[in-house]
Amino acid sequence: MKTEILITGGGLSGLHTAVTLHAMGREVTLIEARSRLGGRILSLAFGNVYFDLGPAWFWPGQAQMDQLIGELSLRTFPQQSEGAALYEDENGRILRMNDSPIEGAYRIEGGMGALISALAERIPVACIQLNSEATHLRKTNTGVETTIRSNGHLKTILSERVILALPPRLASGLSFEPALAKPLCSALQQIPSWMAGHAKFIAFFDAPFWRAEGFSGSAISQRGPLMEIHDASPNSGGPYALFGFVSIAPIQRKVLGEQLIQAALAQLQRLFGDAMRNPLACHLQDWAQDTFTSTELDLAPLNYHPRYGYSADTFDLWDGTLLLSGTETAEHYGGFLEGALDSSVRTVGSVIRDR
Numbered sequence: 001m002k003t004e005i006l007i008t009g010g011g012l013s014g015l016h017t018a019v020t021l022h023a024m025g026r027e028v029t030l031i032e033a034r035s036r037l038g039g040r041i042l043s044l045a046f047g048n049v050y051f052d053l054g055p056a057w058f059w060p061g062q063a064q065m066d067q068l069i070g071e072l073s074l075r076t077f078p079q080q081s082e083g084a085a086l087y088e089d090e091n092g093r094i095l096r097m098n099d100s101p102i103e104g105a106y107r108i109e110g111g112m113g114a115l116i117s118a119l120a121e122r123i124p125v126a127c128i129q130l131n132s133e134a135t136h137l138r139k140t141n142t143g144v145e146t147t148i149r150s151n152g153h154l155k156t157i158l159s160e161r162v163i164l165a166l167p168p169r170l171a172s173g174l175s176f177e178p179a180l181a182k183p184l185c186s187a188l189q190q191i192p193s194w195m196a197g198h199a200k201f202i203a204f205f206d207a208p209f210w211r212a213e214g215f216s217g218s219a220i221s222q223r224g225p226l227m228e229i230h231d232a233s234p235n236s237g238g239p240y241a242l243f244g245f246v247s248i249a250p251i252q253r254k255v256l257g258e259q260l261i262q263a264a265l266a267q268l269q270r271l272f273g274d275a276m277r278n279p280l281a282c283h284l285q286d287w288a289q290d291t292f293t294s295t296e297l298d299l300a301p302l303n304y305h306p307r308y309g310y311s312a313d314t315f316d317l318w319d320g321t322l323l324l325s326g327t328e329t330a331e332h333y334g335g336f337l338e339g340a341l342d343s344s345v346r347t348v349g350s351v352i353r354d355r
């Protein structure tokens with residue numbers, strides 16, 4: 001098969017690039033290793049409502065997100081922060097906090113997955129190949145030949161250009177012919193994949209019991225197993241939910257299994273009262289166990305936001321026929337959804353500059 005531009009990775013960055021280049025009349029093929037688009041964006045259906053297991057927030061002033069949400073006519077609402085936020089110290093002492101730890105963040109109605117569904121509608125289904133994992137890239141006289149593993153079979157796609165819209169650590173694990181220079185490979189491995197080592201726990205309830213008690217649903221805890229908790233309910237109506245980021249390291253999480261879920265529920269009960277004891281259901285999304293997000297290097301989760309913002313030249317390889325993209329390569333807002341779009345805009349700019 002031949003295509004002009006092969007985009008590898010159907011997260012927000014790769015999908016946005018594919019949609020933008022398609023709208024400019026370029027011939028694009030988007031391959032995605034998973035059976036779904038979205039990458040780190042994943043919204044779980046519970047009843048008729050979608051809950052975010054990956055990113056949930058964007059912030060005013062993130063220009064690319066504002067523009068895209070406007071273009072796609074998506075509705076947004078502020079993160080629920082009315083009521084008292086709580087702080088739990090390592091001994092389990094619970095205090096009320098004066099400020100909300102998450103005021104100012106916004107969410108999308110229908111979850112972040114709505115952004116992906118609306119974007120995907122802007123490109124013909126025939127341009128997208130799911131369950132298609134790029135494994136090997138070979139530089140040719142006219143561009144790049146990519147080997148793809150799809151449903152147990154190998155196939156190749158020839159293209160004038162390949163865009164790898166993946167975390168750099170995953171990109172560095174692919175096989176390249178000629179091989180990437182060692183210093184470049186190790187530089188790519190040093191770039192952390194934002195939130196890749198994290199896990200999100202979510203518990204669903206038929207009423208927002210915490211709000212009735214005067215709590216916002218937000219809490220910061222030094223005791224755990226959830227280190228930061230927030231209200232994850234839809235804008236209006238139920239089901240209602242609280243989510244928390246897990247503070248326990250990935251290897252321990254794997255061993256703990258159901259025990260971790262019970263400890264998380266016990267923590268919600270400690271913080272917000274006995275009504276938390278019987279959720280309708282709960283779910284643990286462990287991104288560290290997901291090989292299309294996380295590598296061994298991400299198993300030590302970051303508890304700070306790294307400085308990204310590398311020079312764009314770092315990601316322009318093989319005379320411009322191989323471009324690295326994705327949020328970790330963004331000049332601005334690296335790691336965030338805004339960074340995924342920033343990297344897409346930069347990558348599209350490189351493609352059209354070269355023709």
Ligand SMILES: Cc1cc2nc3c(=O)[nH]c(=O)nc-3n(C[C@H](O)[C@H](O)[C@H](O)COP(=O)(O)OP(=O)(O)OC[C@H]3O[C@@H](n4cnc5c(N)ncnc54)[C@H](O)[C@@H]3O)c2cc1C
Nearest residue numbers: 009011012013033039040055056057134195327335336337
């Ligand atoms: C738990 C969590 C919470 C977060 N919260 C927020 C938040 O509130 N706000 C915010 O701004 N950001 C948040 N983030 C970060 C945000 O999710 C990312 O910035 C964004 O989704 C990255 O998009 P991307 O397209 O660059 O990468 P990804 O979403 O990682 O997309 C890469 C894609 O490439 C695919 N792929 C990988 N290898 C291959 C291969 N060999 N062949 C083909 N396809 C491949 C993957 O399956 C994936 O679909 C959060 C992330 C997590 C995990």
